Amino acid sequence: MATDQRQADPNRTLELLWDVQPAPTRGPKPALSVRQIVDAGIAIADAEGVAAVSMRRVADELGYTTMSLYRYVPSKTDLLELMVEHASEVPEAPDGLTGWREKLRWWATRTVDVYRHRRWALDVPLNSPPMGPNQIKRMEQALEALDETGLSGGEMLGILVALSGYVRGHAQLASTLADVEARTGTPQAAWDQAYGRMLTTFVNPAEHPTLARIVTQDGFASYAEPDDEWLGDDFAFGLELVLDGIERYLERRMSPE
Amino acid sequence: MATDQRQADPNRTLELLWDVQPAPTRGPKPALSVRQIVDAGIAIADAEGVAAVSMRRVADELGYTTMSLYRYVPSKTDLLELMVEHASEVPEAPDGLTGWREKLRWWATRTVDVYRHRRWALDVPLNSPPMGPNQIKRMEQALEALDETGLSGGEMLGILVALSGYVRGHAQLASTLADVEARTGTPQAAWDQAYGRMLTTFVNPAEHPTLARIVTQDGFASYAEPDDEWLGDDFAFGLELVLDGIERYLERRMSPE
């Protein structure tokens, strides 16, 4: 990647994310647009992962030279950020949801759905705080869900960070387990076999009593061979844990001292 | 990075992680060792982040040629995985801990401590399931903490994944917020200013009522300018939420129908 990026310009990045370009009047008409470039990048990432997205590749896809992209986007880092922003469109919350818990469940599930459909989004290195319209809208939705609880802004943000953390972290772990083959170029079967051999070879009851017991009881099977649901049930399981935790916090907080 | 890695060899990676080399008898004595190489890589990452770790750089640090490293390590991907494994040493659990909750709290805090001291570990792309001795030992510790609850192996694993997800996700968000400057090369102040301007410009009460209210109430301050504690309090807050969730799950699970 050569030098990557010497310096970032937050203001320029924000302009791009929120699509408020100064709209130049002078020079020749632009043949491309930021949107086209971002969409091309997304298409490549959807098909072949984010590693396949290079400036050259995007430009080729559009039929222009590599350097032409730099007239629209300051750096590859910004392009990736724009891709994530555009890829994670936020659906409007349906009307039927009642109560913070139902709303947050919906929110978390929608959020993890983005990662499910655009797994590459998790591979884009996170360099700056969430700044794009969709990211902000997503925050707003979660906060709206919590609004009815009467908590302070700080408390609501704390809960949001905790929940986001869970969602992102779980998605990342799940994605890693599910996509070993795509990530390493080595067949899933080879990984499974190696992993199994590792477990039986190194996980002896002396040093790892609990793990060893679980392994022999075969409770590990569903993790060693993740199903097509991308650990969907597992995500829901953990989500309810977190929601339960929030509920208990509310009970304690609201109950008379 | 040219081609990065065409194919990974899980078995070779496992051999390296668990340090079970076939120990060759024939050729010249090796002047280097895997351990030295990994340590050199860790030193660089500690000082300048994982982006500064290149094969050339590591070799230079050791006084050898780039290609000599490939006699010890099959690829840079493996080197990074070894670095993470070695960097995340697992302390023995202290004796004083009583009850699963206290143990899990200790566990989660120790785990996030690793990320706190080696922030680069979060930047290493996660390509394979946890396989190294330290990763496994960490799993074992968490499972041991849960052992007393009498849950099934599957349930314990579900809880482990949820908790790990929270820990990793939160650490990643916190690290992003705390290290913008190091990551982008742009001063923290410039980011704060840009972010603040974004909030006031685009977050209008019409579209983002809740967020707008919180921003004007200044509940955002602590997030816009993360303190030295690396959102420590915030991590603890979310952790208790998750632990509460687990507790409630246990109560429900164990109570007579």
Place this chain on the structure above:
DNA sequence: CTAGAACTGTGTACAACATAAACCAAGTGC
């Protein structure tokens, strides 16, 4: 004891990468 096999470190080479700089043509405002 000697021939070859196994192994180490090095040098060279290559393809891919992000991006800087100079350039010309296209369009606008004065």
Place this chain on the structure above:
DNA sequence: GCACTTGGTTTATGTTGTACACAGTTCTAG
């Protein structure tokens, strides 16, 4: 129409991971 701004291209630079061939070293089989 002239200066200035802008868009797309060309060319060039420095870095990256790693394939490959080679020369020297150490052990082992005969």
